Amino acid sequence: MKRLVTLILLLTAVITLAYVFQVPQPEDVKPLGEFYLENSYFGDYSAKSPEVITSILWDYRGIDTLFETAVFFLAIIGSLTVFRLTKEQEKEVKTESTQVEPLPLPIRTVTKVIVAMILAVSASIALHGHLTPGGGFQGGSALAVAPLLIIAAYSKYALEKNGLDKTRALILRSIGLLGIALVALVPLLSGSYIMQNQPIFPAEINGQLIGGSLIYYNFFEFLAVGAGFTAVFLLLAIPEEKFKKILGVRR
Secondary structure, three states, X not given: XXXXXXXXXXXXXXXXXXXXOOOOOOOOOOHHHHHHHHHOOOOOOOOOOOOHHHHHHHHHOHHXXXXXXXXXXXXXXXXXXXXXXXXHHXXXXXXXXXXXXXXXXXXXXXXXXXXXXXXXXHHHHHHOOOOOOOOHHHHHHHHHHHHHHHHHHOOHHHHHHOOOOHHHHHHHHHHHHHHHHHHHHHHHHOOOOOOOOOOOOOOEEOOEEOOOOHHHHHHHHHHHHHHHHHXXXXXXXXXXXXXXXXXXXXX
16 A cells, blocks of 8 residues: 555656646747758658658668667677577477467467458558658567567467578578668669669659658568567577576476
């Protein structure tokens, strides 16, 4: 009871302070923000995308985003290094555990439906990132939830039996990173600037707005993020008994 009273008092104090010392809302758009809003789709320096955030991330300040993707890549590499295993240990880990039991049938059935919906929605978030709020990172993060649900409802072995193991996840992630690098370097081949959008990449294909290079960056980021998270999830889902056996821990 004392903890509940303390929590209520803290929440009341936070709400009161937030109300008293609220930050005034700006009434005018700053010149830099006005430039992006006016030129994202129209104007002389257009990224040909009505979605201003995507234009900023992959066009106006694209090199910053490229380095942020590299940081994510290094974080995944660090996680995989912590879980590095020998070939014999890899075989042991891939041997299905007898103690892993799937959840009841209704949960597994619902999981199949939800996973299909997640795959569709995540792809839509990524591929429409140049048109509506979203993009490759958001879509890839949503995509990674699908294998996580399968691991929870079935097991990591269900993914591996269907061909999605750590090695293939890393291959997909590498394809995504390589794709981002290639799209960034293509303009150099025609004497333009690195990561230049227009007019190297067409703004439309058959009347469909693709935002030049934006859709390609979003797609490859979608692959890299989704596959990178999946590789880490597969390692985290290794049963405890397997680790104990590998480390030689006695029960």
